[in-house]
Amino acid sequence: MNAEKKLTELKREDILEAALQEFLDNGFRATSMDRIAATAQVSKRTVYNHFQSKEVLFQVITQKLCDRIMQVSEHAYHSDIPLQTQLHAIAEQEMALLISDEFLNTLKMITAETLTSPELTKTNVDDFQESGIGVVKWIKEATKDGRLSVTDPVRAGKQFLALIEAFALWPQLYGYSTVPKKKEQQEIINSSVEMFLNTYAAGH
Amino acid sequence: MNAEKKLTELKREDILEAALQEFLDNGFRATSMDRIAATAQVSKRTVYNHFQSKEVLFQVITQKLCDRIMQVSEHAYHSDIPLQTQLHAIAEQEMALLISDEFLNTLKMITAETLTSPELTKTNVDDFQESGIGVVKWIKEATKDGRLSVTDPVRAGKQFLALIEAFALWPQLYGYSTVPKKKEQQEIINSSVEMFLNTYAAGH
DNA sequence: ATAAAAGTACACTGAACAGTTTACTTTTTC
DNA sequence: GAAAAAGTAAACTGTTCAGTGTACTTTTAT
Numbered sequence: 001m002n003a004e005k006k007l008t009e010l011k012r013e014d015i016l017e018a019a020l021q022e023f024l025d026n027g028f029r030a031t032s033m034d035r036i037a038a039t040a041q042v043s044k045r046t047v048y049n050h051f052q053s054k055e056v057l058f059q060v061i062t063q064k065l066c067d068r069i070m071q072v073s074e075h076a077y078h079s080d081i082p083l084q085t086q087l088h089a090i091a092e093q094e095m096a097l098l099i100s101d102e103f104l105n106t107l108k109m110i111t112a113e114t115l116t117s118p119e120l121t122k123t124n125v126d127d128f129q130e131s132g133i134g135v136v137k138w139i140k141e142a143t144k145d146g147r148l149s150v151t152d153p154v155r156a157g158k159q160f161l162a163l164i165e166a167f168a169l170w171p172q173l174y175g176y177s178t179v180p181k182k183k184e185q186q187e188i189i190n191s192s193v194e195m196f197l198n199t200y201a202a203g204h
Numbered sequence: 205m206n207a208e209k210k211l212t213e214l215k216r217e218d219i220l221e222a223a224l225q226e227f228l229d230n231g232f233r234a235t236s237m238d239r240i241a242a243t244a245q246v247s248k249r250t251v252y253n254h255f256q257s258k259e260v261l262f263q264v265i266t267q268k269l270c271d272r273i274m275q276v277s278e279h280a281y282h283s284d285i286p287l288q289t290q291l292h293a294i295a296e297q298e299m300a301l302l303i304s305d306e307f308l309n310t311l312k313m314i315t316a317e318t319l320t321s322p323e324l325t326k327t328n329v330d331d332f333q334e335s336g337i338g339v340v341k342w343i344k345e346a347t348k349d350g351r352l353s354v355t356d357p358v359r360a361g362k363q364f365l366a367l368i369e370a371f372a373l374w375p376q377l378y379g380y381s382t383v384p385k386k387k388e389q390q391e392i393i394n395s396s397v398e399m400f401l402n403t404y405a406a407g408h
Numbered sequence: 409a410t411a412a413a414a415g416t417a418c419a420c421t422g423a424a425c426a427g428t429t430t431a432c433t434t435t436t437t438c
Numbered sequence: 439g440a441a442a443a444a445g446t447a448a449a450c451t452g453t454t455c456a457g458t459g460t461a462c463t464t465t466t467a468t
Contacts, residue, residue: 007435008444027320029233032425043446044427054426112319114378115312116231129380155395158370166366167359170374174318176333191359198402211465212414236455247416248457258456 012050014040020061024105027112028058028120058113058120065106066127073097073134077141083148083201084193090135091164091189098169099179108173132157139200149202156200163192216254218244224265228309232262232317232324259324262317269310270331277301277338281345287352287405288397294339295368295393302373303383312377336361343404353406360404367396 018040022031033054037044051057075090097103110128114121136157142148150156167188171177180188222244226235237258241248255261279294301307314332318325340361346352354360371392375381384392 006444011445030320033427034425043448045429045447046445048427049444108319111378112316115316116234118379125378125380128378155371155392159367159395159399162366162370163363165370166362174315174329174332175322176329188359191363195363195399195403199399210414215415237457238455247418249417249459250415252457253414 011040011042011046014042015047015050015057016061016064018042019057020065023058023061024109027109028054029116055120059123062106062110062113062121062124065102066110066124069097069103069106070127070131072130075134075138077138077145079145079147083142083197086138086142087160087193087196088189090138091160091192094135094161095164095168095185095189098165099172099185104169104172107169111173132161135160147202148200150200156196160192160196163195164188215244215246215250218246219251219254219261220265220268222246223261224269227262227265228313231313232258233320262324263327266310266314266317266325266328269306270314270328273301273307273310274331274335276334279338279342281342281349283349283351287346287401290342290346291364291397291400292393294342295364295396298339298365299368299372299389299393302369303376303389308373308376311373315377336365339364351406352404354404360400364396364400367399368392 015036019031019036022036022039025031033044033047036057037047040047047057051060073090073093075086075093078086107128110121110124114125118125132154136153139148139150139153139156139160143150143153167180168185172179219240223235223240226240226243229235237251238248240261241251244251251261255264277294277297279290279297282290311332314325314328318329322329336358340357343352343354343357343360343364347354347357371384372389376383
């Protein structure tokens, strides 16, 4: 018996790590099980001993990635702090997530697979869909507190995030723009907060 | 000689039509040249006589699609019509494009290929990138006319479009929402116009 | 009418790749 | 230390598919 971990456990981790790398780099179709085995320095048979099929391996990996990334950002509402300040913090947190390599690479992979074989990524897309929930909750609380005037909090939340994603997500997904610099990030956030409050702050 | 068109021209069109159908339905990778030939009712050799390779055929087709779809929507500025009215019309036109089957299917295909083989769709993505230009021009004119107060027209344009795309594009791309109903479309447009003018109309 | 151009059918090459089988070795467990 | 569990290497099956070669027929141009 090994003082550390069992061999079979180590092998499993090697496979997961290699597959993660390969899938992120090349996507599902373009990644071969032979290559995963080689990268993991493991025989192909061992890969199949741990994972029934390429599909299963892919799903295990994307689920892990989504779990790690999709800690639905909760944004505590504070009745004693200016809305502008709070929204600024929310925007910064959301943007930090969007521009992280980890998030973008995962989204790229899942997007590609969603558009070619939706079944493969069903649960992952469901995860992404729920990402805006934290903001919506914050908006509801600020509304209940009388400081926002919002009739459709889900729509308002989507709008706020859309203003950020337009600069910090979609252009990067398509590769026609790189991650905005710090100064530009601040401008985007300021402008988004301003637009949101101009429309939704209570008392005009 | 034929009174109509030469056979070779007809064949070429049959191939393009079949390939368009197959690529839109199944994407680049999942479409085989054998299948295109069968659908076009043409021998595979003929396909290769007209198009050097699968890549070339794909690029010809995506370029045609983009040309048809990307008639950069020009929006004439009228100094004698309320901005709200004009923006409403602009939003309606943009939304009509986004929710059209033709646009969405093309975007799905090009997105999928962009994320797996960027070289294959380079020029297409460049096209999409320019799509917001019409709105930006309108904003510049309204600003010059003193009715908008906008320091960064490109950013303002992206923001306006983002507010629409958040409801009428991205959810449909990922398949977690269907095209909004007429009534919902109007609400989205009204809200987008309102947000935009609340921030950018001249004189607060 | 005839030569050149284009099309057809179909067999073929060569590569990639998911997943299996086999015969053997190493690690773990009791 | 022996049985069972896990790993290994490598060959193999079966399939898909881009692209070619060939021998033949149809269309078009002059």
